[in-house]
Amino acid sequence: MNVYPAALEALIDRFASLPGIGFKSAQRLAFHVLSLPEGEAEDFASAILGARKSIHFCPVCQNLTDGELCRICANPARDASVICVVADSRDVYSIERTREFQGRYHVLHGVISPLAHVGPDDLRISELVDRVASGEVKEVIMATNPDTEGETTAKYIARLLKPFGVAVTRLASGVPVGGNLEFADDATLTRALEGRTEI
Amino acid sequence: MNVYPAALEALIDRFASLPGIGFKSAQRLAFHVLSLPEGEAEDFASAILGARKSIHFCPVCQNLTDGELCRICANPARDASVICVVADSRDVYSIERTREFQGRYHVLHGVISPLAHVGPDDLRISELVDRVASGEVKEVIMATNPDTEGETTAKYIARLLKPFGVAVTRLASGVPVGGNLEFADDATLTRALEGRTEI
Numbered sequence: 001m002n003v004y005p006a007a008l009e010a011l012i013d014r015f016a017s018l019p020g021i022g023f024k025s026a027q028r029l030a031f032h033v034l035s036l037p038e039g040e041a042e043d044f045a046s047a048i049l050g051a052r053k054s055i056h057f058c059p060v061c062q063n064l065t066d067g068e069l070c071r072i073c074a075n076p077a078r079d080a081s082v083i084c085v086v087a088d089s090r091d092v093y094s095i096e097r098t099r100e101f102q103g104r105y106h107v108l109h110g111v112i113s114p115l116a117h118v119g120p121d122d123l124r125i126s127e128l129v130d131r132v133a134s135g136e137v138k139e140v141i142m143a144t145n146p147d148t149e150g151e152t153t154a155k156y157i158a159r160l161l162k163p164f165g166v167a168v169t170r171l172a173s174g175v176p177v178g179g180n181l182e183f184a185d186d187a188t189l190t191r192a193l194e195g196r197t198e199i
Numbered sequence: 200m201n202v203y204p205a206a207l208e209a210l211i212d213r214f215a216s217l218p219g220i221g222f223k224s225a226q227r228l229a230f231h232v233l234s235l236p237e238g239e240a241e242d243f244a245s246a247i248l249g250a251r252k253s254i255h256f257c258p259v260c261q262n263l264t265d266g267e268l269c270r271i272c273a274n275p276a277r278d279a280s281v282i283c284v285v286a287d288s289r290d291v292y293s294i295e296r297t298r299e300f301q302g303r304y305h306v307l308h309g310v311i312s313p314l315a316h317v318g319p320d321d322l323r324i325s326e327l328v329d330r331v332a333s334g335e336v337k338e339v340i341m342a343t344n345p346d347t348e349g350e351t352t353a354k355y356i357a358r359l360l361k362p363f364g365v366a367v368t369r370l371a372s373g374v375p376v377g378g379n380l381e382f383a384d385d386a387t388l389t390r391a392l393e394g395r396t397e398i
Contacts, residue, residue: 003270005265005266007254008265011249013246020224020227036251045247045248048247049240049244051206051207051210051232052235055204066205071204093203093226
């Protein structure tokens with residue numbers, strides 16, 4: 001149809017290539033960018049370049065960082081004897097939000113998924129084994145999602161770590177706080193029953 | 200919480216400042232940008248800068264363009280005697296999609312809205328009056344949205360253009376094609392009845 005000028009079409013296409021952004025949203029975002037003061041549009045462009053260039057993986061926990069170590073690994077107050085293993089950097093954010101966990105993290109960058117052709121060698125598992133092998137670690141908390149792939153990954157890693165004699169634990173599964181038994185699915189209710197605790 | 204590196208936080212903030220993008224979506228988009236090959240991230244940044252720098256308003260119809268005139272005003276095959284007045288550049292796209300309209304456009308860049316402090320002088324109305332005053336125009340189709348502000352704007356402009364003796368028409372309002380009478384609201388049904396045509 002070529003109604004829009006080429007530079008605008010190009011920007012709409014870029015936005016539309018982002019996950020979860022359809023053509024209409026991409027249009028709205030592109031028009032918003034056009035309406036920005038030129039300084040802000042430049043800031044946006046340099047935020048993209050800056051993030052892409054300066055961010056790499058922490059050599060210890062594999063989380064994203066722009067320094068030598070990530071903020072958590074660089075913090076001596078965090079307990080190095082407990083490692084919480086998550087699939088994704090965003091999960092670190094979710095757990096940090098609780099302010100409950102004082103240990104360190106390990107980011108796998110995915111889960112084992114034969115359907116998506118992701119095997120153990122595609123994840124940061126060997127780096128985790130090396131950390132555990134160093135002897136400082138007492139507990140590894142598997143905090144992958146409670147779905148098939150997350151469970152498989154958790155069990156696979158638990159088996160790998162067994163020879164090192166560390167405790168490998170799993171996040172509790174059950175009815176969400178504020179949830180309603182009536183609407184809980186069978187698998188969740190079964191887990192909630194299995195994991196019942198004394199009050 | 201400051202879990203993310205500063206450059207990543209900055210990028211998330213940028214995405215979250217876009218309309219309709221919440222924090223979770225902004226996170227997802229920022230992580231996607233991090234996962235892009237560096238060349239593509241650079242293309243994204245330059246698409247933003249390129250669009251922001253090269254795009255301006257067409258001096259005739261006020262639509263967006265990167266050339267001297269917009270593609271439609273520059274096309275001698277388009278009928279200059281019919282002007283379709285829309286509130287927004289995106290509406291040009293919607294109407295062009297029908298492939299029904301062979302005339303030209305005029306983009307107001309908004310509608311009269313006292314609540315949002317937008318008056319007639321904030322819109323490109325004087326440019327429209329100048330075009331009509333030049334004498335070439337025979338019909339002006341008011342294609343603002345059929346809501347209160349769109350109607351007000353259409354009526355305001357119709358009154359302004361009356362002295363020039365041009366026909367001012369309005370897009371038909373009624374039950375959408377494929378729609379269902381049962382679910383049509385009263386205002387739409389009233390309009391559909393008022394605007395009934397002989398078959």
